[in-house]
Amino acid sequence: xxxxxxxxxxxxxxxxxxxxxxxxxxxxxxxxxxxxxxxxxxxxxxxxxxxxxxxxxxxxxxxxxxxxxxxxxxxxxxxxxxxxxxxxxxxxxxxxxxxxxxxxxxxxxxxxxxxxxxxxxxxxxxxxxxxxxxxxxxxxxxxxxxxxxxxxxxxxxxxxxxxxxxxxxxxxxxxxxxxxxxxxxxxxxxxxxxxxxxxxxxxxxxxxxxxxxxxxxxxxxxxxxxxxxxxxxxxxxxxxxxxxxxxxxxxxxxxxx
Amino acid sequence: xxxxxxxxxxxxxxxxxxxxxxxxxxxxxxxxxxxxxxxxxxxxxxxxxxxxxxxxxxxxxxxxxxxxxxxxxxxxxxxxxxxxxxxxxxxxxxxxxxxxxxxxxxxxxxxxxxxxxxxxxxxxxxxxxxxxxxxxxxxxxxxxxxxxxxxxxxxxxxxxxxxxxxxxxxxxxxxxxxxxxxxxxxxxxxxxxxxxxxxxxxxxxxxxxxxxxxxxxxxxxxxxxxxxxxxxxxxxxxxxxxxxxxxxxxxxxxxxxxxxxxxxxxx
Amino acid sequence: xxxxxxxxxxxxxxxxxxxxxxxxxxxxxxxxxxxxxxxxxxxxxxxxxxxxxxxxxxxxxxxxxxxxxxxxxxxxxxxxxxxxxxxxxxxxxxxxxxxxxxxxxxxxxxxxxxxxxxxxxxxxxxxxxxxxxxxxxxxxxxxxxxxxxxxxxxxxxxxxxxxxxxxxxxxxxxxxxxxxxxxxxxxxxxxxxxxxxxxxxxxxxxxxxxxxxxxxxxxxxxxxxxxxxxxxxxxxxxxxxxxxxxxxxxxxxxxxx
Numbered sequence: 001x002x003x004x005x006x007x008x009x010x011x012x013x014x015x016x017x018x019x020x021x022x023x024x025x026x027x028x029x030x031x032x033x034x035x036x037x038x039x040x041x042x043x044x045x046x047x048x049x050x051x052x053x054x055x056x057x058x059x060x061x062x063x064x065x066x067x068x069x070x071x072x073x074x075x076x077x078x079x080x081x082x083x084x085x086x087x088x089x090x091x092x093x094x095x096x097x098x099x100x101x102x103x104x105x106x107x108x109x110x111x112x113x114x115x116x117x118x119x120x121x122x123x124x125x126x127x128x129x130x131x132x133x134x135x136x137x138x139x140x141x142x143x144x145x146x147x148x149x150x151x152x153x154x155x156x157x158x159x160x161x162x163x164x165x166x167x168x169x170x171x172x173x174x175x176x177x178x179x180x181x182x183x184x185x186x187x188x189x190x191x192x193x194x195x196x197x198x199x200x201x202x203x204x205x206x207x208x209x210x211x212x213x214x215x216x217x218x219x220x221x222x223x224x225x226x227x228x229x230x231x232x233x234x235x236x237x238x239x240x241x242x243x244x245x246x247x248x249x250x251x252x253x254x255x256x257x
Numbered sequence: 258x259x260x261x262x263x264x265x266x267x268x269x270x271x272x273x274x275x276x277x278x279x280x281x282x283x284x285x286x287x288x289x290x291x292x293x294x295x296x297x298x299x300x301x302x303x304x305x306x307x308x309x310x311x312x313x314x315x316x317x318x319x320x321x322x323x324x325x326x327x328x329x330x331x332x333x334x335x336x337x338x339x340x341x342x343x344x345x346x347x348x349x350x351x352x353x354x355x356x357x358x359x360x361x362x363x364x365x366x367x368x369x370x371x372x373x374x375x376x377x378x379x380x381x382x383x384x385x386x387x388x389x390x391x392x393x394x395x396x397x398x399x400x401x402x403x404x405x406x407x408x409x410x411x412x413x414x415x416x417x418x419x420x421x422x423x424x425x426x427x428x429x430x431x432x433x434x435x436x437x438x439x440x441x442x443x444x445x446x447x448x449x450x451x452x453x454x455x456x457x458x459x460x461x462x463x464x465x466x467x468x469x470x471x472x473x474x475x476x477x478x479x480x481x482x483x484x485x486x487x488x489x490x491x492x493x494x495x496x497x498x499x500x501x502x503x504x505x506x507x508x509x510x511x512x513x514x515x516x517x518x519x520x521x522x523x524x
Numbered sequence: 525x526x527x528x529x530x531x532x533x534x535x536x537x538x539x540x541x542x543x544x545x546x547x548x549x550x551x552x553x554x555x556x557x558x559x560x561x562x563x564x565x566x567x568x569x570x571x572x573x574x575x576x577x578x579x580x581x582x583x584x585x586x587x588x589x590x591x592x593x594x595x596x597x598x599x600x601x602x603x604x605x606x607x608x609x610x611x612x613x614x615x616x617x618x619x620x621x622x623x624x625x626x627x628x629x630x631x632x633x634x635x636x637x638x639x640x641x642x643x644x645x646x647x648x649x650x651x652x653x654x655x656x657x658x659x660x661x662x663x664x665x666x667x668x669x670x671x672x673x674x675x676x677x678x679x680x681x682x683x684x685x686x687x688x689x690x691x692x693x694x695x696x697x698x699x700x701x702x703x704x705x706x707x708x709x710x711x712x713x714x715x716x717x718x719x720x721x722x723x724x725x726x727x728x729x730x731x732x733x734x735x736x737x738x739x740x741x742x743x744x745x746x747x748x749x750x751x752x753x754x755x756x757x758x759x760x761x762x763x764x765x766x767x768x769x770x771x772x773x774x775x776x777x778x779x780x781x
Binding site for chain 2: 032191192
């Protein structure tokens with residue numbers, strides 16, 4: 001009963017919005033907002049398997065390559081900086097500046113160095129994503145509990161084991177927060193770098209539709225991008241919940257205690 | 258305290274000096290790397306040339322107009338998003354049915370990348386301020402809304418029951434119980450929205466060509482004025498740092514009384 | 525064998541100097557159980573951290589089995605007061621007990637034996653796969669004791685381990701410590717601010733003065749080796765001894781004022 005009610009509540013508004021859009025746009029003469037039925041037809045016609053292989057897949061590969069590289073670099077540098085006070089004092093102002101630079105302005109800069117190929121897009125994503133991951137890792141490493149560190153030290157948990165068994169797990173909730181921010185930046189940069197200069201990819205295709213005034217197709221692209229964003233954030237949350245089960249439990253225990 | 262033995266204050270060095278050393282080192286690197294041929298000068302001009310370009314830019318009216326346009330789009334978009342986010346957050350958050358009804362929709366709409374709206378904005382507003390505003394509002398709105406929802410959910414039920422038992426009106430309950438609890442979250446939302454709004458303002462200008470610093474960067478890139486391009490990028494970075502600093506100090510000052518009660522909300 | 529000679533610790537922060545330990549000398553014979561007791565804020569924790577090699581003393585030295593301590597000595601285990609922070613929340617109970625053994629290079633087979641034995645010894649054989657935060661405070665401190673026991677130390681340091689658990693759990697844990705001490709033949713240095721606890725547990729009690737700390741007095745506890753919460757605490761000799769410790773602590777407080 002409860003599950004049923006919750007499902008109904010979750011689906012009610014999306015259904016109403018969808019129906020509303022459908023009804024209101026049904027006889028739309030407006031060039032820019034075609035009937036939803038037309039958009040959905042266009043969606044089916046546009047995003048065929050071939051199209052997905054030619055345009056969506058390359059986008060996703062760039063996204064993952066950039067995101068993963070940024071994650072590895074950001075966490076590694078973050079641990080190093082977080083553990084070394086002097087390095088932190090030197091690096092922090094520079095890092096704060098790089099984080100504050102709006103990531104899309106990196107596109108023209110990196111185009112100078114790396115041209116307009118896949119490498120450019122991956123580098124853009126890495127450059128934009130690495131800062132929130134890095135800074136959050138630094139915060140997480142700094143916040144490792146003193147008693148935890150002393151325990152590790154007095155039981156001989158030192159060197160690499162200290163990092164893998166103590167520092168990284170303890171910082172993982174903050175690292176996850178950084179990765180979550182980075183993921184949405186990665187999607188933005190993927191689209192923008194493709195809008196700037198590309199011969200395939202989601203961003204490129206959507207802009208092509210817009211320039212060709214293929215409005216239903218453009219709408220279908222926007223919807224696909226939205227679904228992609230939603231799907232990726234859902235995946236991320238599932239992974240996060242699995243990896244940080246201990247953290248959720250700990251927090252719940254602390255709240256009730 | 259284990260760190261005390263490894264780097265006590267005496268061995269750490271002056272933190273201010275070290276803080277200056279970082280940026281100074283970076284500037285030196287950017288100055289020397291192109292000069293000794295480590296990177297191509299056409300791609301990364303020496304820091305001094307970027308600096309010179311910045312000075313030249315600052316002498317032009319175009320630069321100041323662009324800066325003003327970016328900042329006004331940022332401020333206007335942020336203000337609209339904050340107003341809409343706070344009102345929607347309080348209404349949705351304080352009515353349980355609405356909250357349950359909208360949860361899935363909010364979860365679905367929030368992760369939609371705002372740049373997906375770029376083609377739509379172009380069609381609707383062309384290269385006007387409207388395009389920038391649309392993207393800024395969309396992106397900033399969710400930051401505020403989600404934080405306000407957290408804030409409203411954080412209201413102590415006992416405080417709310419107390420207010421009800423004293424027959425507070427709905428308005429008084431919002432004014433004296435709900436709002437003070439939600440306020441810190443509202444500020445967090447504004448701080449987050451402020452940075453996101455700047456990113457989207459510059460992005461819209463850069464990609465769509467709406468007036469502002471972003472468009473100037475695109476123009477500099479197209480005309481191969483590389484030092485100018487770097488100079489403008491530095492300006493956007495400085496803007497970002499200033500907005501962060503301002504928002505953080507503002508938040509801290511206004512919420513000094515509340516900090517101890519509440520840990521930072523995860524982003 | 526644990527020797528503390530002329531130990532002095534001065535904390536410096538900028539211009540200010542705080543002398544925590546002035547001049548401490550005492551020894552703990554191999555296989556002895558010594559309680560350190562002193563008024564609150566007397567630098568007990570500072571002393572323990574110097575002994576465990578987590579903190580460098582300003583002057584004087586600590587020797588464990590004849591070797592000077594600089595850094596956590598091998599063969600020493602520490603049970604911290606803050607059990608909630610000293611156990612790693614991202615690891616199961618078993619993982620927490622096992623990690624130091626892994627670091628010591630104990631082979632897998634032997635590791636599992638030690639983990640099971642020590643969990644059994646503290647009465648937690650069924651909770652190995654639980655996370656620490658799923659257990660009560662008293663049980664968490666049992667896990668910390670199991671971790672120390674599994675480490676097979678020659679010396680066990682306990683820093684007010686029962687200060688944060690309720691009175692009944694505390695009595696159980698005190699008996700557990702006595703029982704483990706007799707069974708394993710380890711040297712135990714037990715720091716507490718509870719006078720009754722120090723007399724009940726110790727073979728010897730070392731009383732400390734207020735900060736800056738010196739040894740106020742030492743007392744041999746000539747109670748029978750078999751102790752029991754009911755009869756021992758009602759024993760006239762117990763009451764006599766605790767009165768003496770109490771008087772010394774009171775005297776130590778007055779000396780400062």
